Amino acid sequence: MASLEENLKTMLRIFRRECHRILESERTTIRGSDEMLMSLQLTMAEVNKQESGEFGVALSDVLLCWKSLLLDRLQLPDGGSPRPENYELVRREYESFMKRTNTVDLIDVYFMYKQLRLETDPEQLFTPAQLLQFLLGTSDCAEETSSIPPCPSTPSSSQPRPCTAQMRRVARRVFCSYLGLLVNSKNDLSLANVLDSPCRSLGRAAFTDLKHAARNSQTSLFLAVTSFVRAIQLGGKGYAPAESDPLRKHLKGLCEFVHFTDQLEELLGETPEPSVAGAKLVARVRAVLLKGRSSGDSVYTAVDDTAKALKERIAQIHSAHQQSALTMGISPARPKAHAINHATAYIGRDTVKVLMNLLDEEALAPPCRNKAELLTDDQSVLSGAEGASLLSLYKSPAVVTGTSPKPLRSRIQAAQAKGKVKERGLRSQFACTYVETDDQPLNRVLDFPSTSQVPTCKHPAPKRLIDRPPPITDWDGDSENQESSGQKESHGLENGEANTVSIAALGSRQGNAKAQVAKETQPKNKKSKTPLDATAQGSKGMKRKQVDGADLCGEENQPPAKRPPLKASTAALGAKKTLKAPTKKLIAGQGKLTGFFRL
Template sequence: MQAIGERLKQMVRLVRRKSHQLLESERTTVYGADAMLMVLQLVLAEVNKQQSGEFRVALSDVLLAWKHLLTDKLGPRPPDGEATRPERRAVILEAYEAFLKRSNAVDLVHVLGMCQQLSDDSDSVELLSPVELYEFLSGSTDVSDTPVSGVPSTPSAKSRACGSQVESAVRRVFCSYLSLLVNTKDDLALALTLDVPSRALGPLTFTDVKHAARRTGMSLFLTVTSFVRAVQLGGKGYAPAPSDPLRKHIKGLSAFVHFLDNLEDILGETSDPSVCGSKLVCAICGALVKGCDSRDICAAAEKTASQLKEEICKVHQVQKDTAHAAGTGISPARPKAHAVNHDTAYVGREVVKVLLALLDNEAVTQPCTNKADLLSEDQPVLNGIKGTSVLTLFRSPQVSTGSSPEPLKKRVQSRLNLFKPKMEPRGIRSQFACTYRDDNDNELPLNRVLHFPSSSQVPTCVHPAAKPKRTPSTSAKSSEIVPRSGSANPVRAPGSDTAVKKTTKKRKQADMEMENEPPEKKKQQPMKMSIRTTTTTKKKKLIAGQATLTNFFRV
């Protein structure tokens, strides 16, 4: 009895020979166990987003759904108490099949089903039972390395599985580039190669490409290629609109398409498939080494390149031996000699057949034993940017809606501004506006605000001290007039004593009235005066005896 790995290879070869009967396209990609698990993770995250609004999934949920998916696809009898498939499992299976169809890919379960349909040709091939395939995909059965007679052995899948996580990630990148040359509808391959090496194409770019692909109904690679070609051709009515989101990433997308064009040129210009495959692997390795600064990544790229060169040569040798054993080395679908550009088409076809066989061998290798390394978002950084896993790329980045809290400094300042007095805006008023009063203005009159007291409103004490009473002798002495001249015996005019006495009496009465004024009225007098009014009052204050002399000259 042959090993499971070799039996799987024979089953895939049988499907390739009958691809015109079973597959929609000759370039259909076969997904292995690891690729199936990665697709299931994306499908579960998409289902969770539709149901709960969050594109996330736990590792335990993926492993549980993986067992349910294999059970539903392989078709064993459901467990007791579960006569019908739950609704969520049906939705997941439907989304999984839609992803494979959109990517022009089939998995190993589909391969088993197609081999069972070929009853005549499958007699020469020993098929796996559904139980054996379930154990192989779930990782409970090891793939034996015992080669089949006449078929050279390839590097052990078990040894590759035991390699480091960086080597596994680098090998997936190599195979994804080769897969894009074979199948341009492979969305999973584009997600693994779009920004490796770094082309400044992060999750935002991948999200814009994904949305554009959904609008046009094309694959991710065809969406990128058609956009770059439209920009290169230009033209008023042919170039993309200025508002196209992909215009922001034109530089990185052009670099990606240019690199794929170089690989396609190598594929179509080299006649020997072994030499062509070696050139393709060297070109990919050179791009990774040039774009990455890590020594581990460079070493892993060089090691993977040497392994793939050896495997391509062995696959090509197997195909030549098989063709000679069949009696002819010409494929039935080979173009005719008189066809246009038949040499390039022929060379490209042979290389594509070798690459398909290489990818098929990669698909039937033993699954990765550590599922956390395969599905975790903390993948090795191959492009200098963290978070380069497939799940992170397919998750749309969160766009700020403006509802996030502001920094603490701004919030404190805005709170303080609420307590500041607000000045009401006033219109432009003339220079004589102070003489008018607005109807809606409740302010005090201008003369009440500015306090312009008269010269007589001099502030006095609330409780003035009592002045001493004047005696007749004192008043008589004060009524004497001293002339300005220096004579000792002044001459008085007749009747002057009577006039002076009347004037003095009137002045005394006025002073008594001011002193005996009630305190309530004195309180009503304004206590505040401007600096200018106080200065004027000080200037007008009379010295002792000046009032008597002034009244005398008024008479």
């Protein structure tokens, strides 16, 4: 009587022979017991995220749901045990994950076998209860009976870690994941196992960005990473991804991964012999995994022995295919003579068949007995990282929220931004002519050395006086006279000359200082007749000084001789200016000196 392991191999062989009748793709791969359990863990974590917003699940919940899922799908009685919460949602998500990754599990193969078998094939190889025991790991098939050879002891005394069965299992999984991507590129679980093996600085953040990109484009992870790298390498300015693309932060590691998979595909298509092609593929994966490791390392020993075992097994599968073709009398397919790229299409086909048989045998490997070791830290064996697992890889990095305290620098910057006032740029000497949004003292705007030079102005001049000053001949406005007298009283000026100096200082910002001086001083003389009459009735010496001062001011305030002659209005203005009596005595030559500096 054949053992359960032999019956399982017969079931898979018949399934591969007839699966093209019901499957959409001939490259559909099969998941074993361990991959089924890891897929269930990811599915439950995704359901918990949809329900509660947290991507995570307890190990006890996974094991409880695992048993319920097997009993339900194998149509076996559950003994009255209650099903886990959200079980129906978990099962639908699990089946959707299998379909999306172009994979089937052993339970699917078991029911498909009943539909695909021929009359010459055995009707029932084993019962559903036996398959349940095999998947749970309670059958007679022990883990030590797998095809993984025992790891020999190394005499080196510098061995940091002993070579364990877990190292051999993880090393074999990495090899088969690389080979599985050549057969089925939609298998996201295989890409998750090899994306950062060896280390390419593609951790959880890079995998999360890649997962989001694949979800947005509704493609597999492998197609998302290859399309991104191809667009960077071959795309022009209008086709390359934007600079804000999150995957650009991991461009170096993603390019290394795609370059390595391209090398594997070239070996697959260039080598016609399946056994030689398989040996080259395994050797290339071994080289990258052992790069930088010494021969005394336990990981080196596990990877090296796994590579040797896989090469031998690929050669045995190829020999079995050749023997079956000779005994059954089936001739190989004749390539078309005029087909385009027929060599590329037919060379790698036999190698793919050999690799698929190898992956089917890996699916029949006995499950891992230590479920906690498989689901929590199985990914950290080759990399040496602590707490690395498939669940932690799929879990998105934590995002900073408002509940946890932010760093001190962030809090200071936020406080400064909240109470930040409007910054003012550099001001020119004419900045005071611009309209300000807030009322500021004039000394703050002009930034004079001393506030005693120019008094503060509470009410700046109206805009019409700045933009369009009135003509010089218009001196009869009463409002202008009142404004000029008000400015004189507020500034506390004692004479017209001081008033002229102050107005010139303030009027320089308007670009027409002389017009402002004439405008401000002329109406004042019109109203100051009483002081002039009183002065005219004074002593004779006082009259002489007054006349001399008036003549000096009248003569020296005239424009230069080179200018055209003044009009009648300007002459009348000069005559009015002569009537002004200064309150201060003029030193000899002061008028000439003043006129010189005015020019």
